[in-house]
Amino acid sequence: MSTTPRVCAHVTLSPQEIERWPDTPVARALAxxxxxxxxxxxxxxxxxxAVPICRSxxxxxxxxQRFTDEDIRDTVLLISTELATNAIVHTGSAVITMSLRxxxxxxxxxxxxxxxxxxxKHWHNTSGFGRGLExxxxxxxxxxxxxxxxxxxxxxxxxxxx
Numbered sequence: 164m165s166t167t168p169r170v171c172a173h174v175t176l177s178p179q180e181i182e183r184w185p186d187t188p189v190a191r192a193l194a195x196x197x198x199x200x201x202x203x204x205x206x207x208x209x210x211x212x213a214v215p216i217c218r219s220x221x222x223x224x225x226x227x228q229r230f231t232d233e234d235i236r237d238t239v240l241l242i243s244t245e246l247a248t249n250a251i252v253h254t255g256s257a258v259i260t261m262s263l264r265x266x267x268x269x270x271x272x273x274x275x276x277x278x279x280x281x282x283x284k285h286w287h288n289t290s291g292f293g294r295g296l297e298x299x300x301x302x303x304x305x306x307x308x309x310x311x312x313x314x315x316x317x318x319x320x321x322x323x324x325x
Contacts, residue, residue: 171202174220178208184216193223201228202264209256209276217247217261221272224263235270235322238302239263242272242320245295249318250276265324269304273319278310 180187203224207213221243222236230236243261250259256277264271300306303320310316 171204172200172224173204173206175206176208176213176216178210181208181210181212181216184212185219193220199227201266202262204263205261207259207261209251209254209259211251213251213259214244214247217259218244221261221263228265235324238322239270239272241302242299242322243274245299246272246274246318246320249295250274254316255279268325269321269323271319271321273317275311275315275317278314278316 174189174193176184176187176189180189184190203220205217205220207216218240221240225236225239230239243263247259247261250256254276256279258277260275262271262273262275264273296306299320302322304323306318306320308316308318
C-alpha cells in the first residue's frame with residue numbers, strides 16, 4: 164500500500180503585503196501557481212483589512228478545489244469571514260491563522276488567534292455585534308472551540324459536502 168504525502172498550501176502575509184493586496188508577489192503567484200492541495204493555511208496580521216483577504220484566499224482555494232456548488236461556496240465564505248472577523252474584533256491578537264481542510268464528507272474551516280482578550284463588545288439587540296457566531300452555528304454542520312496549552316484559541320466549523 165502506498166501513501167500519498169499530504170500537501171498543504173501555506174500563505175503568510177506581512178502587514179505591508181496586507182496593505183498592498185492584491186498588488187503583491189504572493190497574490191500574483193497564487194493567481195497562477197496555486198498548489199493543488201486538500202489543505203490550505205493562511206497566516207495574516209489581525210487587522211480589519213485581513214478579513215476580505217481571507218475571503219479572497221478562501222475563494223481562490225475553493226476554485227482550485229473545483230467546488231461548483233454555490234450553496235457550499237457561499238456557506239464556506241460566510242463562515243470563513245465570520246470566524247476571521249470574530250478573531251480580529253474580539254481579541255487583541257497580533258496574527259490570526261485560518262486553515263481549510265477537506266476530506267470526502269466535509270470541509271473544516273478554523274481560525275486560530277492568540278487567545279488574548281480585548282475590550283469585549285457584547286451583543287445587544289441594537290448593537291450589531293454578536294450575531295455572527297449565531298449565523299455560523301446555523302450554517303455549519305458542527306461548530307466548536309478549543310484552547311491550546313499555549314493560550315491560543317481555535318474556533319472551527321464544518322460544512323457537509325454530501
